[in-house]
Amino acid sequence: MRLRILALTLGLLLATVGAAWAQTTTYPIGVLIPLTGGGAAEGPFLRDAATMAVEEIHALLERVGSPVRFRLIIEDTGTSPEGGLVALESLAAAGVQIVIGPWSSGAASGLRAFANANQILVISPSSTSPALAIPDDFLYRLVTPDTLQGRAVAALLERDGFEQVLIFHRGDSYGAGMAQALKEAFEAAGNRAELLAYDPDQGDYAAEVNELARRLRQLGVEQTAVMLVAFQPDGLNILGHARLNPTLRQARWYGSKDAFSPTFFPPHAPLEIGAFMAQVQMKGFFPTPPANPVRATFEQKYRERYGQEPSPWALYMYDAAWLAALTTLVVGEYDGARARDAFPEVARLFLGASGHKLLDGNGDAAVGVYDAMVAREVDGTYAPVTFGQWESGTGTLQIFNP
Amino acid sequence: MPWEELTPSLFQGILMGSLFVLMAVGLTLTYAVSRVINFAHGELVTLGAYAAALAVNLSGLSLLPALVLGAAAGALAALTLDELIYKPLMARRASPLYLLVASIGASIILRHLIYLAADAGGWLNIKARVMVDLVGFVGYAAVTSLHLQVVPAALGLSLLLHLFLTRSRTGKAMRALAENPDLARASAIPVARLRRLAWLIAGAMAGLGGGFWAVYANIQPALGALLFLRLAAASILGGLTNVYATILGGYVVGLGENVGITLANAWAGVPLEFRTLITFAMVVLVLLFRPSGLGDLFTPGRSRRWI
Numbered sequence: 001m002r003l004r005i006l007a008l009t010l011g012l013l014l015a016t017v018g019a020a021w022a023q024t025t026t027y028p029i030g031v032l033i034p035l036t037g038g039g040a041a042e043g044p045f046l047r048d049a050a051t052m053a054v055e056e057i058h059a060l061l062e063r064v065g066s067p068v069r070f071r072l073i074i075e076d077t078g079t080s081p082e083g084g085l086v087a088l089e090s091l092a093a094a095g096v097q098i099v100i101g102p103w104s105s106g107a108a109s110g111l112r113a114f115a116n117a118n119q120i121l122v123i124s125p126s127s128t129s130p131a132l133a134i135p136d137d138f139l140y141r142l143v144t145p146d147t148l149q150g151r152a153v154a155a156l157l158e159r160d161g162f163e164q165v166l167i168f169h170r171g172d173s174y175g176a177g178m179a180q181a182l183k184e185a186f187e188a189a190g191n192r193a194e195l196l197a198y199d200p201d202q203g204d205y206a207a208e209v210n211e212l213a214r215r216l217r218q219l220g221v222e223q224t225a226v227m228l229v230a231f232q233p234d235g236l237n238i239l240g241h242a243r244l245n246p247t248l249r250q251a252r253w254y255g256s257k258d259a260f261s262p263t264f265f266p267p268h269a270p271l272e273i274g275a276f277m278a279q280v281q282m283k284g285f286f287p288t289p290p291a292n293p294v295r296a297t298f299e300q301k302y303r304e305r306y307g308q309e310p311s312p313w314a315l316y317m318y319d320a321a322w323l324a325a326l327t328t329l330v331v332g333e334y335d336g337a338r339a340r341d342a343f344p345e346v347a348r349l350f351l352g353a354s355g356h357k358l359l360d361g362n363g364d365a366a367v368g369v370y371d372a373m374v375a376r377e378v379d380g381t382y383a384p385v386t387f388g389q390w391e392s393g394t395g396t397l398q399i400f401n402p
Numbered sequence: 403m404p405w406e407e408l409t410p411s412l413f414q415g416i417l418m419g420s421l422f423v424l425m426a427v428g429l430t431l432t433y434a435v436s437r438v439i440n441f442a443h444g445e446l447v448t449l450g451a452y453a454a455a456l457a458v459n460l461s462g463l464s465l466l467p468a469l470v471l472g473a474a475a476g477a478l479a480a481l482t483l484d485e486l487i488y489k490p491l492m493a494r495r496a497s498p499l500y501l502l503v504a505s506i507g508a509s510i511i512l513r514h515l516i517y518l519a520a521d522a523g524g525w526l527n528i529k530a531r532v533m534v535d536l537v538g539f540v541g542y543a544a545v546t547s548l549h550l551q552v553v554p555a556a557l558g559l560s561l562l563l564h565l566f567l568t569r570s571r572t573g574k575a576m577r578a579l580a581e582n583p584d585l586a587r588a589s590a591i592p593v594a595r596l597r598r599l600a601w602l603i604a605g606a607m608a609g610l611g612g613g614f615w616a617v618y619a620n621i622q623p624a625l626g627a628l629l630f631l632r633l634a635a636a637s638i639l640g641g642l643t644n645v646y647a648t649i650l651g652g653y654v655v656g657l658g659e660n661v662g663i664t665l666a667n668a669w670a671g672v673p674l675e676f677r678t679l680i681t682f683a684m685v686v687l688v689l690l691f692r693p694s695g696l697g698d699l700f701t702p703g704r705s706r707r708w709i
Contacts, residue, residue: 036517036624040526171675199675203628204619206418207660208674210410211667213542217407233527236620240529244536244544245410263527270529270620 026069027334029054029324030091032101032111032122033317037079038170038200038231039103041263042313046103046125047074048306049314052298053321070325077102079231080201081110081173092118097336098328100320103313104231105129105174112139119337123324125316125354128257129177133362138340140347142316142323142357143287144368144392146174149257150181152285152370152390153227154189155397157254160283162225163191165254168212168238169229171197178229178256194219200231205238213247221250228282229256232263236273243276253277255284260373260384261311274382277375285370285390289315289354298353319352326350368392372399403668409541411664412657417549419656420556421618423649424611425629426636427563428480428604430648433637434580435600437498438488440480441505443608443633444626445512450476450609451625452516455530455616465532465551469613476609477602483508484601509627516623526623530616552614559607560649567645576600580643632659635681639688641695650696655681 031050035043054070061068073094075087084107091099092114099115099122102108108127115122115138122139128146132139157165165186169175176197183193196215198208216224226248230238235258242248258264259282266274289295289312298318302310327346331338347357360366372388388399429443454472457463463471487508491501520526535547567573576596579586587593615621615629632655639651662680666672688695 035521040622044521044524044526171673197673197675199677201628202678203625204418206414207411207663207677210414210660211664211674213410214407214664214668217542233620233622236527236529240619244534244546246539246542246544268527270531272533 023067024069025067026071027098027328028071028073028091028094028096029321029328030088030094030096030099030101030120031072031074031321032077032084032087032091032099032103032107033074034079034103034107035076037077037083038233039077039079041232041268042103042261042311043076045311045314046101046317048302049298049310049318050100050321052301052305053318054325057322057325068329070328072321077104077107079104079107081106083107084110085114087111088114088120088122092120097121097334098324098339099123100125100317100324102127103317104172105132105177106172108132108139108141109173112137115139119340121324121327121336121340121343123320123343125320126313127174129173130181131173131177133364135362137363138336140340140343140359140363142320142347142354142365144365145362146178146181146256147185148368148392149285149287149370150178150183151185151392151395152372152397153182153254153256154185154191155390155395156283156285156372157186157225157227158189158191159397159399160225160252162223162252164219164224165191165193165227166196166212166216166219166224167193167227167229168196168198168208169227169256170200170231170234172200174231175200175229179227182227198234200234202234205234206241209238209241209245209248212242213245216251217247221247224251225254226251227254227256228259231258232261232269235259235264236269239273239276240270243272243279249276249280251280253280253282255282257284257286259284260286260375261313262309262383263311265375265383266381271382274375275377278377278382280375282375283373285372286312286384287368288312288371288386290369292351292353292355294351295353295355315353319350319354319357322352323347323350323357372397403665406541407668408661408664409543411660413540413543413545413549415657415660416653417552417618417656418660419653420553421611421614421652422632422636422656423556423560423652424552424614425608426633426640426652427560427645427648428607429633429637430640430642430645431600432480432484432604434643434645435576436484436488436492436597437583438484438492438501438505439498439642440483440488440604441502441630442483442509442512443604444628444630445509445516446476446479446605446608446626447612447615447629447633448513448516448621448623448626449479450612451616451621452520452525452612453609454613455528455621456525458530458532458616459528465530465617468530468532469610472613472616473606473610476607476612477605479512480601480605480608481598483512484597489597509630513623513627520623527620528616529620530613532617534617548614548618552618555610555614556652559610563603563645572596572599631678632681635685638685639695641693644695647696654684654696658684 450472453475640648
């Protein structure tokens with residue numbers, strides 16, 4: 001008798017759980033992040049930000065009694081075009097039609113054609129290569145392309161009195177795109193820019209740094225600025241060699257946006273590299289999101305949960321996850337093609353941790369404010385300090401903390 | 403090109419060559435003694451690098467004990483690989499192709515285990531907190547404290563290895579084992595013990611090289627995979643079997659990549675992205691015209707020298 005009661009109770013329990021399970025609709029969201037390769041240091045920040053966003057979305061959906069839930073499927077892009085494509089193919093095989101990421105333009109360039117062919121909505125939080133500013137595709141990007149950053153750096157170089165710049169850049173989609181954007185903007189004003197590309201898949205860049213120094217001596221150390229377009233592993237290696245190079249120690253250095261991410265500074269980077277960046281007063285821009293309550297709340301929660309500051313790109317990834325979920329809810333079903341059509345309008349009305357997301361005709365963030373930053377010693381360590389701002393709408397550079 | 407312009411590449415080539423020697427000799431040694439091309443050799447470098455870096459950064463150890471720890475980590479991992487994977491496979495008469503595939507698999511597994519640990523510990527991209535000091539300049543080249551540590555270490559250990567292989571009874575037995583395993587077995591040479599010793603030495607040198615690398619530059623879980631092709635190039639230049647030629651191969655690769663790309667860029671405008679092409683062009687040429695590597699230079703008149 002007792003056995004029967006137990007069986008009946010278990011049966012009822014299973015039926016209840018089963019009914020609840022059947023009522024819940026779970027949509028997968030693919031997450032393409034770099035857990036290996038040049039962007040590996042950013043990967044954990046991006047993963048944690050996406051996880052936080054989905055937890056918040058679930059809390060909200062539960063509160064209002066919605067049966068919809070989202071499941072993150074994380075894939076590593078290896079920060080490479082091939083890795084990006086393989087990762088998206090894996091997601092597609094799992095039935096994913098909405099993806100947040102990838103972080104790098106290299107990975108985005110590798111998967112873009114596959115996303116278009118398979119009608120998969122891809123929302124990149126951070127890809128900036130001008131080469132991917134293409135209308136009517138399935139790739140949307142939540143940050144302004146590097147054509148704007150190129151104009152910002154060109155304005156800063158001119159303000160600092162340089163007529164020559166030697167651009168030392170990753171030989172990939174991101175690096176070449178950024179270098180070309182700066183070259184065009186700088187030369188449009190009658191100046192001279194030289195490009196020096198390096199293979200980003202090396203373990204060490206000493207030979208490349210020696211060549212950089214040689215070229216700089218040819219151009220003239222005093223009158224030529226050095227612009228570094230790098231990700232963290234290659235960037236730190238290059239700066240590590242440069243700090244011991246007699247020519248490059250005297251050079252005036254500028255850096256692309258990633259050089260002003262926390263991953264370039266202690267404790268994520270060696271102290272001596274921070275010291276070198278401060279010694280040469282490395283300058284550049286980062287598309288810093290404007291301060292707003294969403295950003296403040298996210299940063300506070302992130303600090304409480306993970307015990308460290310989020311990387312700036314984590315803010316963009318947090319927004320990408322929210323936008324992916326909101327777009328799916330607006331469409332009302334899981335459909336990559338319809339989500340892609342709805343996305344620009346959802347983004348237009350969205351104000352997230354990384355700011356407002358009005359998109360341009362290419363599906364990239366239309367407006368951006370770039371903080372001018374310089375590496376400095378701060379409270380016994382080294383950190384990027386904001387000393388000005390470049391506004392993309394007007395193209396004006398304001399220095400307020402020289 | 404004025405000589406001063408070449409000095410940075412020259413000094414960098416010597417430093418890199420010394421690091422490649424430390425890392426690559428083990429690859430040759432393990433192939434010669436056990437006939438396994440160990441694709442996971444790069445991961446031994448990575449393990450040594452992480453062990454040394456974490457010993458310095460977390461425990462505050464000074465450089466020397468940290469390097470010893472790096473060498474020990476490499477040695478232990480090498481021995482484990484052989485005992486758990488290669489030896490059992492060879493006992494089942496696995497073909498060289500199967501061993502090759504197994505070693506590629508071991509490399510991938512080890513690398514991803516390192517990734518998992520590095521991600522959990524927040525060590526995806528770290529460097530040993532050992533300041534590399536500037537000693538002086540020669541031309542435009544900076545001579546650093548690392549030059550004064552790595553170059554003597556590589557040359558000194560090469561000399562020790564030479565003395566071990568040529569003067570000690572165990573070393574001579576190891577050479578005999580490499581030359582003819584069947585005859586060695588028939589001659590009551592303790593094959594299993596010598597094989598273990600060879601893997602321990604190989605792992606220790608790779609780990610030591612990794613430890614120095616953690617002082618030289620930032621390390622990441624893919625470090626060994628990125629370096630492996632260069633180490634393989636040095637070993638191939640040594641005919642895969644000759645330790646002395648591998649030592650020479652290490653310096654040829656180090657200097658070839660650094661001095662070679664500088665000259666190619668200055669004279670012919672060859673882009674820097676083609677740096678590794680110089681190494682592999684050398685390897686292809688050696689394979690085409692001197693398949694036994696540079697080993698013949700040390701043993702004129704003989705087709706191949708083992709170890």
